[in-house]
Amino acid sequence: KAGVTQTPRYLIKTRGQQVTLSCSPISGHRSVSWYQQTPGQGLQFLFEYFSETQRNKGNFPGRFSGRQFSNSRSEMNVSTLELGDSALYLCASSLEVLGTQYFGPGTRLTVT
Amino acid sequence: QKEVEQDPGPLSVPEGAIVSLNCTYSNSAFQYFMWYRQYSRKGPELLMYTYSSGNKEDGRFTAQVDKSSKYISLFIRDSQPSDSATYLCAMKGTSGTYKYIFGTGTRLKVLA
Numbered sequence: 001k002a003g004v005t006q007t008p009r010y011l012i013k014t015r016g017q018q019v020t021l022s023c024s025p026i027s028g029h030r031s032v033s034w035y036q037q038t039p040g041q042g043l044q045f046l047f048e049y050f051s052e053t054q055r056n057k058g059n060f061p062g063r064f065s066g067r068q069f070s071n072s073r074s075e076m077n078v079s080t081l082e083l084g085d086s087a088l089y090l091c092a093s094s095l096e097v098l099g100t101q102y103f104g105p106g107t108r109l110t111v112t
Numbered sequence: 113q114k115e116v117e118q119d120p121g122p123l124s125v126p127e128g129a130i131v132s133l134n135c136t137y138s139n140s141a142f143q144y145f146m147w148y149r150q151y152s153r154k155g156p157e158l159l160m161y162t163y164s165s166g167n168k169e170d171g172r173f174t175a176q177v178d179k180s181s182k183y184i185s186l187f188i189r190d191s192q193p194s195d196s197a198t199y200l201c202a203m204k205g206t207s208g209t210y211k212y213i214f215g216t217g218t219r220l221k222v223l224a
Contacts, residue, residue: 100146101158103156
């Protein structure tokens, strides 16, 4: 079974721009969660989608948003990028809401 | 105080040593406990999953949960250089605190 895939793997953006990251879950998994990972803060939960609806949300500003499509694929958008948004963004899929998380390789975002 | 505390390391051990990795937590609502391994520039990979207290063994890995002390451990026997990675603990609660939270990770180096 194919694992979680994320595209692109690397991104360099300028402060003030916006970015969209994509995640395809494991086949059959309907829940997709997004995390931000930085050396200082570790893994921080952004939000979780299940059946195209946001089910859980972390403590991030409204510049971070997401959506899920009918095929369970998910996108995350960050608007008005700040230098502090530089991080590894990880997507995880699971069978159910807050089920066991299986991670993708991540998208490394650098904001200059 | 963070809900989950994990020593960041690095922890350096010789090949063949027994490694002990630990996390403490403060929320007694957590009932599901996981350990993930993350290699550099990769996403976390699920290693062990336990429910409530007790031990679980899988090959060279043993996960231990002591809910009375709010303390979880991962033991690695006969450690190998290929075990060099960052190990993240994670936990999940159900009623009231239905969320998924990660430790910041312990960096392990196994020296050949």
